[in-house]
Amino acid sequence: MLVASSVIMLSVGWLRISGLPLLAALVPLLLISNSYDSSRRSFWRMAGWTALTFCLWSVATIWWVWNAAPIGVFAATAVQVVLFGAVFMFYHYTSKRSRPALANVLLVCGWIAAEYIYLNGQISFPWLLLGNGFANDTWAIQWYEFTGALGGSLWVLVSNLLIFRALTSRRKVWWLRETAWAALPVLLSLVLFWSWKEPAGExxxxxxxxxxxxxxxxxxxxxxxxxxxxxxxxxxxxxxxxxxxxxxxxxxxxxxxxxxxxxxxxxxxxxxxxxxxxxxxxxxxxxxxxxxxxxxxxxxxxxxxxxxxxxxxxxxxxxxxxxxxxxxxxxxxxxxxxxxxxxxxxxxxxxxxxxxxxxxxxxxxxxxxxxxxxxxxxxxxxxxxxxxxxxxxxxxxxxxxxxxxxxxxxxxxxxxxxxxxxxxxxxxxxxxxxxxxxxxxxxxxxxxxxxxxxxxxxxxxxxxxxxxxxxxxxxxxxxxxxxxxxVRYGDVLGRVSGYVFLLSVLYYIVYRFRRKSHLVDE
Missing domain, CATH: 3.60.110.10 (Carbon-nitrogen hydrolase)
Known part of the structure; x- marks a missing residue:
């Protein structure tokens, strides 16, 4: 049931309904991840659920590629599952072995960095970037003039983590933070939307x-x-x-x-x-x-x-x-x-x-x-x-x-x-x-x-x-x-996320080394 709900919320943005369900689309996977321990057996079970979710998401949204090139559906799905599945599984692994804040940074920056690589690598079919899911919700993404679609991906990832934290925490303040995070980009967009004026040029x-x-x-x-x-x-x-x-x-x-x-x-x-x-x-x-x-x-x-x-x-x-x-x-x-x-x-x-x-x-x-x-x-x-x-x-x-x-x-x-x-x-x-x-x-x-x-x-x-x-x-x-x-700076979010992700990985390695050496309190 959790996998099915995640697939539906991930897909509807590309099916001309609305991309807003993306703001909670990864929460079911996060809940599954939270239910497992740090054992190897649990890791591979989680990997199976992750692969299934991303595979079904890809097929549900780009199945039409089959009409032109059947192999394209398999190839695009395989890359989607491997690239973004690896990012999510790295989050799952680190969330069991480090502080939540570090695991969250690794997920957000790792995912956006992966999207940036997918945009610029030789193997590239970036149809399912999370930010692309809002393509028909233009009233809500007028701030793309500042961030591009990767800003939409950032919005989705942070929103999912905040909703997950709210569901697993007894502190009501998390719901206030989530509401603010989801609402502020929309409010900014609405201001830009209604203040828009047609260019005065020739x-x-x-x-x-x-x-x-x-x-x-x-x-x-x-x-x-x-x-x-x-x-x-x-x-x-x-x-x-x-x-x-x-x-x-x-x-x-x-x-x-x-x-x-x-x-x-x-x-x-x-x-x-x-x-x-x-x-x-x-x-x-x-x-x-x-x-x-x-x-x-x-x-x-x-x-x-x-x-x-x-x-x-x-x-x-x-x-x-x-x-x-x-x-x-x-x-x-x-x-x-x-x-x-x-x-x-x-x-x-x-x-x-x-x-x-x-x-x-x-x-x-x-x-x-x-x-x-x-x-x-x-x-x-x-x-x-x-x-x-x-x-x-x-x-x-x-x-x-x-x-x-x-x-x-x-x-x-x-x-x-x-x-x-x-x-x-x-x-x-x-x-x-x-x-x-x-x-x-x-x-x-x-x-x-x-x-x-x-x-x-x-x-x-x-x-x-x-x-x-x-x-x-x-x-x-x-x-x-x-x-x-x-226009001036392009996908700066992707480049910054790549650097932050690498620094976070180094920090995680140091953190694990210090913990094993009993330099960090259990």
């Missing part, structure tokens, strides 16, 4: 296109020219004064060589449309691009042999095309593990053939660490935007870096059709609501199918197109150059 008109081309049966069988015709026909419905027209991830799957990008037939069609129909607009679209290396000395670790002594990288890219013929290219930097990249390529290179074909590209993709800002000249000033691609919108610090580099408006181009009509695309859309709060920028999404639409800088959802619908959505939105604390 406004631009944006049209987001949702072509709704079925990814499994049409996307890679329908000739590119026909797909371009669908997208450009939709683009023609944009206002005559549109500033930006946005098409989804890999809308152009024509394998465009970047050293002669202007010779691509698909790019030529987009360029002709801009010049003839919307000369004042910039057309931003997803594409598959290739970069040539003329010798093995120049190639990157992800490059593929061309067969004549040359090599090339394949990129999942975003193109910004304007009527003057300017074409800027952004390369997707956060790649989907097992779909677009294989971790630890130096060791696992023989297994790259098992990478799943999704998103319009297959095999190990190229990447770089350059944050491309798209620029559009308008009435004597430069408008700066960026177009993070699909999975890049899951990573708060990475996403915020575009704003730190000057982007005044953020586009997300994606293809969420791989998962079918499941919670997957809804969860992905909700993450963009957190990104809007963290950066205090408007976010415009163009999805092949899924949810395309507009999110304001408070995280409110404005006009949208839903699942399995072909069309466009247009709005006039303000630009913003505000730099929030999170």
């Amino acid at each position: 406004r631009v008109t944006v049209t987001a296109i949702q072509p709704n081309i079925e990814p499994y049966t049409e996307k890679f069988t329908l000739p590119q020219q026909e797909q371009d015709s669908i997208i450009l026909a939709l683009a023609a419905s944009s206002p005559a004064d549109a500033d930006f027209i946005i098409a989804p991830e890999t809308a152009v799957d024509d394998n465009i060589w970047e050293n002669r990008i202007g010779s691509s037939a698909a790019v030529a069609r987009y360029l002709a449309f801009i010049r003839n129909e919307r000369p004042e607009a910039q057309f931003i679209t997803g594409a598959t691009t290739l970069k040539l290396y003329r010798s093995e000395r120049e190639k990157t670790f992800s490059a593929r042999p061309l067969g004549d002594g040359r090599w090339y990288d394949v990129y999942n890219s975003a193109l910004a095309i304007d009527s003057a013929g300017g074409i800027a290219v952004h390369h997707k930097a956060k790649l989907v593990i097992g779909v677009e990249m294989m971790p630890f390529m130096e060791l696992l290179a023989p297994f790259t053939d098992f990478i799943v074909d999704l998103g319009g590209t297959t095999g190990q993709l190229g990447t770089d660490n350059y944050y491309r800002i798209f620029r559009l000249q308008r009435d004597g000033r430069e408008i700066r935007t960026a177009a993070p691609i699909c999975y890049e919108s899951v990573y708060g610090e990475h996403f915020a870096t575009f704003a730190r580099h000057g982007a005044e408006l953020l586009f997300v181009i994606t293809n969420d059709g791989w998962w079918g009509d499941t919670p997957g695309y809804k969860q992905h859309f909700a993450f963009s609501r957190m990104r809007a709060i963290e950066t205090r920028r408007y976010v415009v999404r163009s999805a092949n199918t899924g949810i395309s639409g507009f999110i304001n800088s408070r995280g409110d959802v404005l006009d949208t197109l839903g699942w399995d619908f072909r069309g466009t959505v247009t709005d006039t939105v303000p630009l913003s150059d505000e730099v929030t604390l999170y």
Whole structure:
């Protein structure tokens, strides 16, 4: 019963109900842990309950990954259980052998440090960060502009420990502390929510296109020219004064060589449309691009042999095309593990053939660490935007870096059709609501199918197109150059937690040594 209640409270935030039950979701596990002694037998029993809880939590929330890559469910669940299960079991172990305060610090800092590692490691699917569970409770997390989603994780962990302490203590003061801890972030958020004002910057008109081309049966069988015709026909419905027209991830799957990008037939069609129909607009679209290396000395670790002594990288890219013929290219930097990249390529290179074909590209993709800002000249000033691609919108610090580099408006181009009509695309859309709060920028999404639409800088959802619908959505939105604390400093909570965790581990080792040496009172 305790495991079931923990799984339910852990999961509901991702099932579009509310993330607030997360504030008590770990309490059942803490109660189970408290019921066991320090014996080895009890340790392994607790490990079993912990693994079962985290396994069921993962399956209940990301089962939809099965539609695209069945192995992804098993792999993501295994990492979730091992990484966060190890943190919880370390807490269980130390709670039997040290003061409660030390064990609590190890749990909180260890968990947040593990989330930070999961965000930045080569093995990365940080969908179930605790702070992500509040993605649909934007009224309660306006303070993410200071802390990002890791602040939500801190809120969850401390709240759970306080509730647990209140349940196991006879002192009523613990209930007062728990109430205050749970209420103060909400009160702060409500103040920020109701005092929010729309940015006063220049406004631009944006049209987001949702072509709704079925990814499994049409996307890679329908000739590119026909797909371009669908997208450009939709683009023609944009206002005559549109500033930006946005098409989804890999809308152009024509394998465009970047050293002669202007010779691509698909790019030529987009360029002709801009010049003839919307000369004042910039057309931003997803594409598959290739970069040539003329010798093995120049190639990157992800490059593929061309067969004549040359090599090339394949990129999942975003193109910004304007009527003057300017074409800027952004390369997707956060790649989907097992779909677009294989971790630890130096060791696992023989297994790259098992990478799943999704998103319009297959095999190990190229990447770089350059944050491309798209620029559009308008009435004597430069408008700066960026177009993070699909999975890049899951990573708060990475996403915020575009704003730190000057982007005044953020586009997300994606293809969420791989998962079918499941919670997957809804969860992905909700993450963009957190990104809007963290950066205090408007976010415009163009999805092949899924949810395309507009999110304001408070995280409110404005006009949208839903699942399995072909069309466009247009709005006039303000630009913003505000730099929030999170934009400036990123996931500082993760970095600090890592240091505190290591220091706490050292302190625990010293504490145990002194106790065994009878230097600490029993």
